[in-house]
Amino acid sequence: MTAANRHRMFFNLPEAFAHPVTKVLFTVVCAVLVLTPIIVRALAASGKIKPAHRDELMKRYRSWLIIAPMMIVPVILGSYWTICAVGVLSLLCYREFARATGLFRQKLVSLTVVLGIVLVTLSVMDHWYGFFVALGPLVVGTIAATAVLADRPRGFIQRVGLGVLAFMLFGSGLGHLGYFANDSQFVPILLMLLFTVELNDVFAYMSGKSLGHRKLAPQTSPNKTIAGSIGAILLTTPLVAILAHFVFLGTALDIPRHLVFLGLMVSVLGQLGDLLLSSVKRDLGIKDFAATFPGHGGLLDRFDSLILVAPAVFHYVGYILPYGIGADQPTRLLTGG
Amino acid sequence: MEDWKLEPAHDLGLPMTERLRSLRRESGLVETIGHHGFWASVRAYLKSWHRLRIEGRENLPAEGPFVLAANHSSHLDALVLASCVPARLRDNVFPIAAGDTFFNTPVNAIFAAGFLNALPMWRKHAGPQAMRELRQRLVDEACGYIIFPEGTRTRDGTINRFKAGLGMVVAGTRVPVIPCYLKGTFQALPPHRAVPRPRKIILRVGKSLLFDTCDNDRAGWERVAQALEAGVRELAQES
Numbered sequence: 414m415t416a417a418n419r420h421r422m423f424f425n426l427p428e429a430f431a432h433p434v435t436k437v438l439f440t441v442v443c444a445v446l447v448l449t450p451i452i453v454r455a456l457a458a459s460g461k462i463k464p465a466h467r468d469e470l471m472k473r474y475r476s477w478l479i480i481a482p483m484m485i486v487p488v489i490l491g492s493y494w495t496i497c498a499v500g501v502l503s504l505l506c507y508r509e510f511a512r513a514t515g516l517f518r519q520k521l522v523s524l525t526v527v528l529g530i531v532l533v534t535l536s537v538m539d540h541w542y543g544f545f546v547a548l549g550p551l552v553v554g555t556i557a558a559t560a561v562l563a564d565r566p567r568g569f570i571q572r573v574g575l576g577v578l579a580f581m582l583f584g585s586g587l588g589h590l591g592y593f594a595n596d597s598q599f600v601p602i603l604l605m606l607l608f609t610v611e612l613n614d615v616f617a618y619m620s621g622k623s624l625g626h627r628k629l630a631p632q633t634s635p636n637k638t639i640a641g642s643i644g645a646i647l648l649t650t651p652l653v654a655i656l657a658h659f660v661f662l663g664t665a666l667d668i669p670r671h672l673v674f675l676g677l678m679v680s681v682l683g684q685l686g687d688l689l690l691s692s693v694k695r696d697l698g699i700k701d702f703a704a705t706f707p708g709h710g711g712l713l714d715r716f717d718s719l720i721l722v723a724p725a726v727f728h729y730v731g732y733i734l735p736y737g738i739g740a741d742q743p744t745r746l747l748t749g750g
Numbered sequence: 751m752e753d754w755k756l757e758p759a760h761d762l763g764l765p766m767t768e769r770l771r772s773l774r775r776e777s778g779l780v781e782t783i784g785h786h787g788f789w790a791s792v793r794a795y796l797k798s799w800h801r802l803r804i805e806g807r808e809n810l811p812a813e814g815p816f817v818l819a820a821n822h823s824s825h826l827d828a829l830v831l832a833s834c835v836p837a838r839l840r841d842n843v844f845p846i847a848a849g850d851t852f853f854n855t856p857v858n859a860i861f862a863a864g865f866l867n868a869l870p871m872w873r874k875h876a877g878p879q880a881m882r883e884l885r886q887r888l889v890d891e892a893c894g895y896i897i898f899p900e901g902t903r904t905r906d907g908t909i910n911r912f913k914a915g916l917g918m919v920v921a922g923t924r925v926p927v928i929p930c931y932l933k934g935t936f937q938a939l940p941p942h943r944a945v946p947r948p949r950k951i952i953l954r955v956g957k958s959l960l961f962d963t964c965d966n967d968r969a970g971w972e973r974v975a976q977a978l979e980a981g982v983r984e985l986a987q988e989s
Contacts, residue, residue, distance in 0.1 A: 508778065512759040520841075523779050568754025697758055704763050 418743060425491035425600070434601040434659050438608050439489075442481055449474050473708035480706060480715060488603050492594035493538060495603065499591035500534030502716065507583045509702040509711045513693070514575055521559045522576040525552070529580045533588040539747040540595045540739060549585050553577050582720050590723035595739030598660065605656045606679070606726060610718045613649040613683040620644020634691040642684055649683070650676030666733045675729065682725050683718040690717035770859040771849065773869050773883045781864055782841045788865040789840050793833040799948050800826075800938055804834055805988075806955035809928060811835075814842060814892035816958070817920060817927045819978050821909045821986070822898035823936035826946060828866065830932060830953055831896045843894035844869045846884070848902075873901070881918035888925055895919070899975060907936045909986065912979035917964070917971025926958035927974075929981030931988075954985040 421428070430436055450471065457467040487498035507526060511517035516526075529552035536545040556576040560569055590606070593599050621641025629637040653676035654669070661667045666675070690713055694700065703711025731737035760774035769775055777785065796802040804810075818831050828845040835843050847853070849870030852862040862868040871880065888895060897919070899912035920927055931954040938949040959977060964970035 512762055512778065515755060515757040515759070517759065517776070517778050520779065520782055527779060571754040571756070697756065699758055699762065701763065704765060 415743075418746075421491060421597070422493040423491045426489060429489045429491075429600045432598070432601040432660070434656055435604055438601075438604045438656075439485070442485065442608070446478065446481060449477075469708060476706040476709050480709070484607050485604065488594075488600055488607075492599055495594040495599065496534060496537050496591040499537075499587060499594075500530065502712065503530045503534070503583045503587045506587065506713050506716060507579055509713045510579050510583065510693075513697055513699060513702050516572070516575045516579065519560070519563075519572050519576070521563060522556055522572050525556045525559045526576050526580045526584065528552075529555070530584040530588075533584045534591065535747070537588055537591045537595065540742060540744045541748060542592075542739075542744070545588065545592065549581070552580050552584065556580065586720050586724050587716075589727040590719060592727060593723075593738060595742055597741050601660045602730075605653070605660055606719070606722065609649055609653045609656065609679050610683045610722055612652065613645050613680050614687065614718055616648040617641040617645035617684060620648070630688060630691075633688055633695055637684075637688070645684060646677065646680045649680035652676070653679045661730075661734075664734055666730060671733055675726065678725050678729060679722055682721040686718045686721040689721070690714070767856055767859065770856075770863040771853050771870050773880060773887065775863060775869070777841055777867065781867075784864045785841050785867050786837070789833050789837075792829050796826075796830060796833060796951065799946070800934070800951040802830065802951050802953065804953045804955065806957075807834075809955040809957055811839070811894065811926065811928065811958070814839060814894050815888050815925045817888070817895045817897055817916070817925060818930055819897050819899055819912075819916060819927055819982070820930035820932050821904070821982050822900045822902065823904045823907060823932070824939040824941070825903075826935040826939045826951070827898065827903075827932050828868070828896055830935065830951060831930060832866070834953060834955075835894065839894060841867065842891070843867065843896065845896040846871050846898075848873055850874065869895075878918065881915065885919045885923070888919060889923055899978060903941045904936065905941055907940070909979070909983060912975040912982075914968065914971035914975045916978065917961070917974035918966070920961050921964040921970040921974050922962060922966040924960060924962045926960055927978060928958045929956040929978055929985060930954065931956070931982050931985035933986070954988060956981050956985050 453467055453470050456462045487494040507530060511523055517523055533548050536548060557573045560573045593603050621638040624644055625638050625640030627639045629639050629642050650673060654672035657672050657675050658667055701710030702713040705711045706715060709715050727738060759776045761769045761772045761776055764772055820827060820831060832843055832845055845866055845868045847862060847868035847870060849872035852868055853859045853870040887893060897916050899916045900910045901913045904910055934949050934951040938951060939946040959981060961974050964973050
């Protein structure tokens with residue numbers, strides 16, 4: 414491992430801001446966090462929003478003061494911090510999912526999923542793509558095998574099915590978000606993804622509020638509208654395309670059809686991820702997965718949009734770029750080989 | 751055989767401190783590992799430092815639901831009883847502990863919930879609602895409780911009168927209640943001492959009692975308390 418690599422992993426702070434996209438996104442996020450309370454108070458003072466609405470907005474804002482640094486700081490600090498943060502996020506998301514579905518009562522299955530997530534995180538830290546990919550079928554098989562050991566055939570399919578779904582979403586799926594950190598351009602790529610996926614939710618909310626009332630999926634998520642969904646696609650797609658143009662400047666991905674497809678992918682899969690977890694909540698009859706962030710719910714309620722986006726963007730970028738994500742960096746950092 | 755139930759945790763959505771103090775608290779993976787590690791260590795400690803001996807081991811329950819009811823003279827009592835329960839049941843066995851002692855601060859609550867797996871009983875306001883919740887959980891989840899019906903530790907080593915509270919949990923149910931007598935814990939760690947002395951501890955486990963014919967009213971609760979007190983005193987008189 415070279416000194417430059419070690420630097421990128423642990424102390425990337427000065428170089429993190431080298432890319433213009435990083436500078437722009439970081440500045441925008443800071444500006445939004447500074448200006449939001451001023452704007453909300455001004456709107457409340459002018460009577461354009463009611464006190465109850467102002468309190469709700471401020472509650473969400475205060476949660477964002479915690480969520481935004483949680484998302485940005487590890488990425489700025491270095492690749493290993495990013496991978497560890499994604500690993501912890503995966504485990505916490507799994508915890509919320511398991512407690513909501515009752516899977517946590519199946520201790521052996523739960524332990525296997527947790528070990529699977531830990532192994533995924535280690536394989537990402539090792540930059541060992543072969544093992545990272547192999548863990549999918551290996552962990553799924555192990556979940557099924559450990560469920561057999563309990564010798565309780567009744568409910569076997571449900572236990573294994575939930576365990577596999579949890580691992581594929583939070584272990585393998587979110588693991589792709591961490592794997593981006595093995596690329597030399599991981600800071601702008603990840604900030605672009607985090608920024609646009611979160612903004613996609615905001616665009617959907619704003620478009621839905623102002624443009625129409627026809628429901629998108631009333632049984633799954635009663636507040637989402639078709640206008641909101643289309644508005645999010647129309648706003649997020651060009652934003653992603655423009656940012657990705659600068660992030661992937663001069664590469665095979667830097668042509669309009671790929672950039673637009675990437676934007677569509679972020680917007681559509683972001684919304685589908687949201688609906689996916691909403692379906693789980695409706696099925697269980699719960700409103701939120703947890704009460705971690707006031708105004709938002711649990712981690713899963715906040716990060717649900719990333720779950721489908723991360724693997725899809727990872728593989729699309731890897732498919733278009735000649736050598737894929739992280740190909741310019743040394744591999745098997747921990748295991749040698 | 752247990753059917754699959756797509757059922758959220760009963761403590762879902764509670765803030766951390768409330769969750770730790772909730773009678774509906776359910777253990778996650780980390781807590782389960784904490785409980786097993788803690789009870790294995792306690793068992794090793796009791797064997798080596800107090801030369802723990804169990805008499806009537808065959809009377810210990812093989813599965814839930816059940817209640818272990820014993821005399822109370824030391825903080826060691828709950829440790830002895832819980833560590834003697836079969837390992838596979840241990841995560842589902844809850845010592846009922848004084849809320850104002852074991853759950854009064856967040857740190858105490860983390861220890862009591864994360865390691866002891868205790869559920870709180872607030873002595874100053876232990877209302878019927880709390881008893882109903884304990885009763886419901888015992889029946890629904892087939893779990894185990896460790897209860898000290900005297901309500902507090904004896905200050906002179908003698909067994910005090912059993913209170914009727916336990917009756918509110920088991921009267922009219924088919925839940926077996928197992929009387930237990932703890933000998934030597936008062937000498938090892940009486941209420942006024944902070945550090946345990948290396949005294950021998952003996953746990954006598956009696957035959958289980960059923961109170962399904964008892965009415966779930968004050969008279970029934972008193973009957974439960976009297977029968978259990980008699981059972982524990984009988985065990986105490988065995989040589």
